[in-house]
Amino acid sequence: MPDMEGNIEASDFCVGESAKCEGSRLKGLENADWGVKFRMGRIFNPESGNTVMLAFDHGYIMGPTSGLERMDLSIVPLIPHADCIMCTRGALRSVVPPNSGKPLALRFSAGSTILTELNDECLADIEDAVRLDACALAPMVAIGGTFEAKTISNLAKCVDYTSRYSIPTLGVTAVGKNLARDARYLGLATRVIAENGATFVKTYYCEEGFEKVVAGCPVPIVIAGGKKLPERDALELAYKAISAGARGVDMGRNIFQSECPRAMILAVRGVVHKGMKPDEAFEMFSDLKSDGEKAAK
Numbered sequence: 001m002p003d004m005e006g007n008i009e010a011s012d013f014c015v016g017e018s019a020k021c022e023g024s025r026l027k028g029l030e031n032a033d034w035g036v037k038f039r040m041g042r043i044f045n046p047e048s049g050n051t052v053m054l055a056f057d058h059g060y061i062m063g064p065t066s067g068l069e070r071m072d073l074s075i076v077p078l079i080p081h082a083d084c085i086m087c088t089r090g091a092l093r094s095v096v097p098p099n100s101g102k103p104l105a106l107r108f109s110a111g112s113t114i115l116t117e118l119n120d121e122c123l124a125d126i127e128d129a130v131r132l133d134a135c136a137l138a139p140m141v142a143i144g145g146t147f148e149a150k151t152i153s154n155l156a157k158c159v160d161y162t163s164r165y166s167i168p169t170l171g172v173t174a175v176g177k178n179l180a181r182d183a184r185y186l187g188l189a190t191r192v193i194a195e196n197g198a199t200f201v202k203t204y205y206c207e208e209g210f211e212k213v214v215a216g217c218p219v220p221i222v223i224a225g226g227k228k229l230p231e232r233d234a235l236e237l238a239y240k241a242i243s244a245g246a247r248g249v250d251m252g253r254n255i256f257q258s259e260c261p262r263a264m265i266l267a268v269r270g271v272v273h274k275g276m277k278p279d280e281a282f283e284m285f286s287d288l289k290s291d292g293e294k295a296a297k
């Protein structure tokens with residue numbers, strides 16, 4: 001009980017001044033719970049409203065992917081430069097220092113590998129996600145694939161779980177080998193994922209009509225980088241996606257398979273947070289890369 005004697009009476013109510021209520025700058029979040037907004041606010045940079053997520057969850061289906069052979073050596077030094085990390089709970093517990101301080105988008109579905117048919121997955125346990133203080137849970141959703149119904153059902157369960165604990169769901173578009181990554185398909189997939197309750201959606205960029213994919217999705221979109229491209233092309237991909245309305249990248253191979261991953265993630269940040277054009281960002285990449293090479297000599 002505070003000491004009430006000599007207590008100063010509350011009087012500074014600023015009557016007449018309207019209450020300050022800063023809304024989220026992310027679409028679709030207006031009616032979300034405080035906890036969801038809080039966690040999304042950790043993933044997305046408050047100044048730019050965008051995010052650079054570092055994805056290194058590939059091993060759960062691909063095994064020791066190039067660039068991820070030793071995540072302790074290749075990924076851990078990059079973590080300070082990411083706004084959010086996306087990985088499996090196995091990688092998190094075995095490699096990521098608990099004091100890294102970065103919000104976690106936890107890979108939340110698993111069940112098949114490249115040796116069998118992908119996307120035959122189930123969900124992990126929500127209690128473990130709470131133990132790990134996940135800021136988002138990411139199930140795979142394979143629209144148009146053999147396991148469409150199963151992955152949509154996973155998404156629905158994930159949204160039910162995460163609603164209980166105000167953890168955002170990141171629906172991940174898994175595009176089967178025989179499906180075209182065009183605006184028609186991506187527009188359908190992202191919309192289905194959002195309508196099933198995802199808080200935000202990870203998908204791929206397409207050259208034609210990506211702005212329609214973004215506009216037709218009522219929640220924010222972040223893009224995967226996809227297979228490794230030359231650095232300037234990957235920066236251009238990020239630039240075009242952001243220009244078309246994506247709120248960030250959830251990029252893996254184009255960062256950790258780069259000739260200079262640290263320079264690459266910093267250049268991607270330049271595009272995503274500072275609006276750098278591809279040439280400017282590539283110059284930044286080249287300068288940082290050659291500084292690193294000089295320092296190593």
Ligand code: 5RP
Nearest residue numbers: 055057224225226251252253
């Ligand atoms: C697969 C994923 C991966 O994390 C993601 O695609 C990896 O990013 P990149 O394509 O940039 O290597 O979610 O569905």
